[in-house]
Amino acid sequence: MKWNFGKSLHLLLWGSFLFGSVVNLSAQQGTTQEGNSPKGKDARGTAVVSKEVGGLDSQTMPLNLEDLVGIDLKEAFNRFGVPLSVYPVRGPESWQDDVVFSYGGFDLYWYKDRVWQVGTSRAYGIQKGDTKERVLALLGEPIIIMDNALVYALTPKAWPLRLRVGFSAQNQVESIYIYRPDF
Template identity: 40%
Template sequence: MARLLLGGILLLGFQPVLLRANPTQIGKIDPATLEPETLLGMTLEDAFNRLGPPHQVGVVRGSEPWQDDVLFIYPLGISLFWFQDRVWQVRLSAPFTGKVRGIQIGDSRDQVSEVLGSPYYTETSWNLYHFEGPSYPIRLRLFFKEGLVEDMYLYRGDF
């Protein structure tokens, strides 16, 4: 009986924490000033404060259950992939107009090579670049359609 009572007291003591978006940020994502690499490692609270609530929430299934991700989709072509309450991957696609390390949607493979040099790895439809981050490696995978950058995936390389 004492355990049941203690359990009830503990449950009553926990209150859900409501996340409220920073009202000045809602709908005010500016791709020109956004530094996508700074989105990696964000907490849920960080995301709400910086970007506001997502426009949509989805799930991306991996080949193994531990590879499943929660996906926050924001306007302007920004998507955040979550693992254990942190952003581990950022997808940037049209209509995103900002840059990642000097590259933007619509750049040609030649332009990418001029800016980033030789890729770490390449396939017919994508290039992979590897960079040193603040405390973990960062990878940038660029997908091409008809020779132009269509999607950019920026992610932690230690996953």
């Protein structure tokens, strides 16, 4: 099966791997951004990201994950440098295949040249391994209840945003995604 990456992704990846990239995280340091909480609390959709991403030191910084939905390739490389790994994720249909850039505390899922989904191990006060009861207590009632996931509406930006929390058979959090439902 043939991947439809687009020329810009190929050139950017190879150019970045061959020649390195310039990373500018200084604009992110010392700033705070208000995030959206499904329950309206001050529990931001943040992840602690190692600045070792892109070859910087080992300090950590908070990152508002909602702001990553919609960024383009240039912004991702400027902010975070070369990903720690890049891998494909197969969808049920070939048009649903994703390219994923994995950074220290989050994964960026690409559609053409924009991030449509961000995966993480913690956000909004919950983390992988938490129980379904804890998620409901912290985040309140979801807009969609599925057998193995809860979906919450987030405050829209230029597009709608959702938080999907996936659960294992033991009702423990096994995935957390912030995404555009209109993709």
